[in-house]
Amino acid sequence: MEIRHTTNPTDVKQYDTERLRKEFLMENLYEKDELKLVYSHYDRMIVGGAWPVSKELLLDAGDGLRTEYFLERREIGFLNIGGPASITVDGEAYELDKLDVLYVGKGKREVKLASKDSSNPAKLYFCSALAHKELPTRKMTREEANPLNLGAQETSNERVLYKYIHADGIQSCQLMLGVTSLQTGSVWNTMPSHVHDRRMEAYLYFDMAEETRVFHMMGEPSQTRHLVVANEQAILSPPWSIHSGVGTSNYTFCWSMAGENYTFTDMDVVQASELK
Ligand SMILES: O=C(O)C(=O)C[C@H](O)C(=O)CO
């Protein structure tokens, strides 16, 4: 498991491209038949990818957590971005099609990840945060997630935001998770931008054509920087940073948050005219 330490905004002003990418970009979350885990010290969120092709993968952090099992003190949300998946939680199997989400709460001992068909393998993205109580395992399809139409064609940011794990959806202790899909011809996410100093955020950009890129905007509003992001790469967004992006084409991303409160709308909007 890779460890990512926190950074402070004053130091980040001095970072060059290489250092920004090292701290905030996760370039390789998917290797065939492997589980990849990145432990961020931002709210101790673990971000990961699993690509089970010819074998089942066990959710396991080895010696990394020094707990008896992964979910002893944690909760987790899985999003399937590939072919049909099967996730077995303490012996009970849940089937996930593309864009289905499964929440698994604290206390579940054994979580196994598999593809239903190795010629069309599942790809699972997941985020895990610390949890203080046990909550039911629950699956939600994209159709059941609450769609919110945002933006407009005129401002190139027409998109649909689907909330899965949040106060009015799948219940969790602190984890929130959803998916935002840009309409054809729209390229901007989260513009106008915002910060939420009370919560960190992680993004996975996916469903991008091979040659396309997203320029992910980050940094303090008065000190913006960017990361050039390819398909199925993820970013960590510190609480003090804006998180917004513009693509060379449209794209979809998964966003997830953990931190102080459980209020999706707790955001301090920063207009484009205020950014530097
Ligand atoms: O397109 C958007 O706007 C988003 O998806 C915003 C994220 O959900 C977010 O930043 C939540 O804090």
Ligand SMILES: [Zn+2]
């Ligand atoms: Zn946000």
